[in-house]
Amino acid sequence: MESVAELVAARWGDHRPGLWGQNPGIPEDTGSPEDTGSTGSTGSTGSAGSAGSTVLTHHQVAAGAAARAALMADLLPSGGPPHVGVLLDNTPEFPLWLSAAALAGAAVAGINPTRRGPELARDILHTECGLLITEHTHLPLLRGLDLPGVRLLITGTPEYDDLLAPYADARPDASRAGPADRLLLYFTSGSTGAPKAAICTQGRLAAAGRSLAGQFSVRRDDVHYVCMPMFHGNAVIADWAPALAAGAGVALRRRFSASGFLADVRRYRATYFTYVGRAIQYVLATEPRPDDRDHTLRLGFGTEAGAVDAAAFERRFGVRLVEGYGSSEGGAAVQWSPGTPAGAVGRAAPGLVVLDRETRAECPPAVLDPAGRLLNGEEAIGELVNRGPNPFEGYWRNPSAEAERRRTDGEYWTGDLFYRDRDGFLYFAGRTDDRLRVDSENLAAAMIENILARYEGAAAVAVYAVPDPVTGDQVMAALAGSFDPLGFAEFLLAQPDLGTKMAPRFVRVLERMPVTATNKIHRALLRREGIRCADPVWWRPPGRATYRRLTTADVDGMGTGGNAEEPLVSTRGPSSVRRQGLEPRTR
Numbered sequence: 281m282e283s284v285a286e287l288v289a290a291r292w293g294d295h296r297p298g299l300w301g302q303n304p305g306i307p308e309d310t311g312s313p314e315d316t317g318s319t320g321s322t323g324s325t326g327s328a329g330s331a332g333s334t335v336l337t338h339h340q341v342a343a344g345a346a347a348r349a350a351l352m353a354d355l356l357p358s359g360g361p362p363h364v365g366v367l368l369d370n371t372p373e374f375p376l377w378l379s380a381a382a383l384a385g386a387a388v389a390g391i392n393p394t395r396r397g398p399e400l401a402r403d404i405l406h407t408e409c410g411l412l413i414t415e416h417t418h419l420p421l422l423r424g425l426d427l428p429g430v431r432l433l434i435t436g437t438p439e440y441d442d443l444l445a446p447y448a449d450a451r452p453d454a455s456r457a458g459p460a461d462r463l464l465l466y467f468t469s470g471s472t473g474a475p476k477a478a479i480c481t482q483g484r485l486a487a488a489g490r491s492l493a494g495q496f497s498v499r500r501d502d503v504h505y506v507c508m509p510m511f512h513g514n515a516v517i518a519d520w521a522p523a524l525a526a527g528a529g530v531a532l533r534r535r536f537s538a539s540g541f542l543a544d545v546r547r548y549r550a551t552y553f554t555y556v557g558r559a560i561q562y563v564l565a566t567e568p569r570p571d572d573r574d575h576t577l578r579l580g581f582g583t584e585a586g587a588v589d590a591a592a593f594e595r596r597f598g599v600r601l602v603e604g605y606g607s608s609e610g611g612a613a614v615q616w617s618p619g620t621p622a623g624a625v626g627r628a629a630p631g632l633v634v635l636d637r638e639t640r641a642e643c644p645p646a647v648l649d650p651a652g653r654l655l656n657g658e659e660a661i662g663e664l665v666n667r668g669p670n671p672f673e674g675y676w677r678n679p680s681a682e683a684e685r686r687r688t689d690g691e692y693w694t695g696d697l698f699y700r701d702r703d704g705f706l707y708f709a710g711r712t713d714d715r716l717r718v719d720s721e722n723l724a725a726a727m728i729e730n731i732l733a734r735y736e737g738a739a740a741v742a743v744y745a746v747p748d749p750v751t752g753d754q755v756m757a758a759l760a761g762s763f764d765p766l767g768f769a770e771f772l773l774a775q776p777d778l779g780t781k782m783a784p785r786f787v788r789v790l791e792r793m794p795v796t797a798t799n800k801i802h803r804a805l806l807r808r809e810g811i812r813c814a815d816p817v818w819w820r821p822p823g824r825a826t827y828r829r830l831t832t833a834d835v836d837g838m839g840t841g842g843n844a845e846e847p848l849v850s851t852r853g854p855s856s857v858r859r860q861g862l863e864p865r866t867r
Contacts, residue, residue, distance in 0.1 A: 283482040284382040284463055285454040287489070287524045288345055291338035292452055294527065296500075298338035300548055301372040301532035303436055334372050338527065345379030346450035351443060352384045355431060356410045362386035363465065365409035365430070366511070367393060367418050370532040373435045374510045375520060377413055378463075382482060385457035389465040389477065390511030393418055394797040401425045407465045407477050407676060459483025465676050466513045468608045477676040478513070478609045484671050488610075489521030495615070496552065496579055496602075498526040505550035505577075507533040507541065508559070512798050513608050518581055519554040528552075536799065538562035542597075545575045555582035557799030560589050560601065561740065573598040584800075587622050588733070605708060611672035611685060611692035612664060614706050623652055624705040625698075631668020634661075634700050637712065646699040646707070653777040654707075654727060660699040661709045661724050666692040697724050714803075716745045717752040718781040728755065728782050735771050737762035740793050742801045746786065746810045757784040758806055760793050765818050765827040773825070783820065787827065790815045811835060 291298065336344065356362050364381055366388050368374045381388045389407035391400070404412060404427055414422070415435050422432070434440055463482045467475035492498070504523040508515040510532075523530045531548035533540065541563050544550065559582075573596075580601040585593070590601040605625045606613040614626040634643045643662035647655045654660065670692045675681045686692055697709040710726030717723075725743040732741045739761035745753035772783050788811075794802040811817050817830040 281459040281483040282486050282490075283454060283457055283459045283461070284379075284486050284489075284521075284524070285385075285452075285457040285482060287486055288342055288379040288382050289452040289454040291342040291524075291527065294338035294342075296338055296529075297335055298529050299334070299336040299341050299372055299375065299532070300503075300529070301334055301370065302534050303334055303371065336372060341376065341379060342452045343450070344376045345383055346452040347444050347447040348376055348380030349383035349386075349452075349456075350447040350450045352380055352386060352411065355433075356386070357429065360410055360429075361408050363389055363407055363409045365389045365391050365404050365407065365412040367391040367412060367414040367421070368435070368510075369393070369415070369417065369534045370506055370510050370515075371415065371435070371534060372532065373413065373415075374532075375530060378510075378516065378520070382457060382463055383452050383454065385461045387462040387465050390467070390516075392467060392475075392509075392511050392797060393421060396421065397425070401427060403467065403475065403477075404430060457482060459486065464513070464516065466511070466516070466608070476678050476681045479673040479676055480513075480517070480610065481673055484610060484673065485517065485521050486525065487671075488517050489523075489525035492518060492522040492581075493526040493528075496522070496581065498522050498528050498552065500527040502526065502528040502551045503531050503548050503576075504528055505531050505533070505545060505548060505553040507536045507544070508554055508556055508799075509535070509797055512556070514554055514556050514582065514798070519552075523552075536562075538566055541566075542572065542575065545577050549576045551576055552579050552581070553577065555580055555585065555601075555799075557584055557801070558740065558793065558795060559799045560585040560593055562799070564589060564592055564596070568596060572596050586733075605696075605706075607672075607692075607694045607696065609672050609675075609685060611670045612666040612694050621652070621701070621703075621705055624701070624707050626706060628700060628704050628706050629668075631666055631670075632706070633665050633667060634663070634698050634706070635665045636662050643699065645702045648701060649777070654699060655777065657699070657709075657724060657727050657779075658722065661697050661727070662699070663712055664694045664696050664698040664706070666694070697726070714744070716743075716755060718748075718755060719752065721779075721781050723755070723779070723782060728757070728778075728784075731775050731778050731782070732757055732759070732784075734775070735759075735768060737764065737767075742793060742803065742806060743784070744803055744807050746807070754785040755782065756786040756788065756806075756810070758788045758790060758793065760790055763787065763789045763818065768818075769820075769826045785820055786811055786830070787818045788813060788815050789818065 352364060362385065364377060364386055366374060366377050378388055389409055391403055395403060400421060409430055411433060412430050413433050413435060459482050461482050462479055463485055464480035465477040467477055504519050506515050506519045510516055520530060531550055533544055536559060577599050580599055581604060583603060585601055585603060593599060593601055602616050603625060604616055612632060616626045620626050636643055643660050646660040649655055672686060672692050695712050697712055698706050699709055700706050709724045714725040715722055716725060728743045729741050732738060738759050742758045744756055746756045748754050772778055794805050796802050811830060812835060818827040819830045820827050
């Protein structure tokens, strides 16, 4: 098994352009990828033809990584784990420090800049970072935080350049690291609690890069456009790693921009990109132009775009989107292959089964109508479990979370809901934490979202639980778009696969869905606000088939029509059932 350090060192002597991006603190530019700046060997300066832009050759990236690896070795405190926190936007410094950590046998903890105060400090201290690499943009986030034992390096400053200068002649040495060394500590979603830092070793990341490079026929002359945040596993594992394995170029976008997407693709002559969450829908929302197909992009790879948006993206831009599934921790993966039915993720590999969480028995195959609608969701939906060998490497100092995933019998429980058709194809049905309990019946939020997404006025839909005043949950939906209460009620009655418990009790109508830094629906916020939110909420009183506006009197617990008082929802706060991570189904 090879290491990432070996992949980094292999780029020494390769003088082709290999990395494009923005220097710290500089806005996005209009530089072009074919221009190569005269950067120093430490990779700390450079120009692509406009102020603030950087172009580095593959050789310069390897040299810059070697310099940072040598600096890291001198600065990291002895006796502690060799961990470096990186609190950066997608600037060239991020992949340089990833590469440096690989050469040094150290690990990078990607720090999420949307975290604040004690939560941000907790992430840094939990991963035991002796160094924290940041930029001026993020310094306000660190003010007032107590970070004992953490040394701060601010990129893009004369002091930072002075620290690197003595190591300018360093050469990459892959012998200091091996495949078993930790390289990534990347946080999984923390929408319902403290995030967990999943471990990824050099061997696993290198293998993932090789696998994806082979699957998508990545070539040396390809350019991977990295517009998803690099503190997230998607950008590093599915975008940066295959480019590194194949010797392809990497073009960075500081932060995702739908309006800047196509311009960047043309500027860098990008051929491949990854996405998560609602990024595809944001790009589709930009104004169509006659030249939308005038570019070099050939493939997008990601999750949760949805079949409708994926088809719309291909029609408009002529680019195929490949949807895949892989747990953040590496414990299970499903690959798309030719012949995969619409809506399916791919065929179940040996060892992948769908199990009932309570009985641990295998769920029966899904029964689908001619339109592909699931007819037996109550019995067919279960948790995806990997009974075969898997590369899950655990969480950093979190044995209880590890035990939830890796059971004593060696099975890996993904925490994701799926159903399987009779031909063995798997369909994503949400997170186990997104299952609702309504009148003693289990419902998957994703299945309800798939139905509500057919509503003509829905641009995006998210379904979640609010507590029932007696027991269990009530169904609440957030709908971005236009809403007609009478038309919506008639729409629900016309849906043949809408179960008797699935119709939303409450509908929150908003202009835009709240999202996280990785463009995922901010479900924790939606659940926390519940019916007490600033947006208009419509509700269907018990026993009624139609919706009316929720009033202050309703929220305060008054019954409808002046009748006896009854609470609409429990006053005990968010539902005790924890939910996270499910993406919106879009039209």
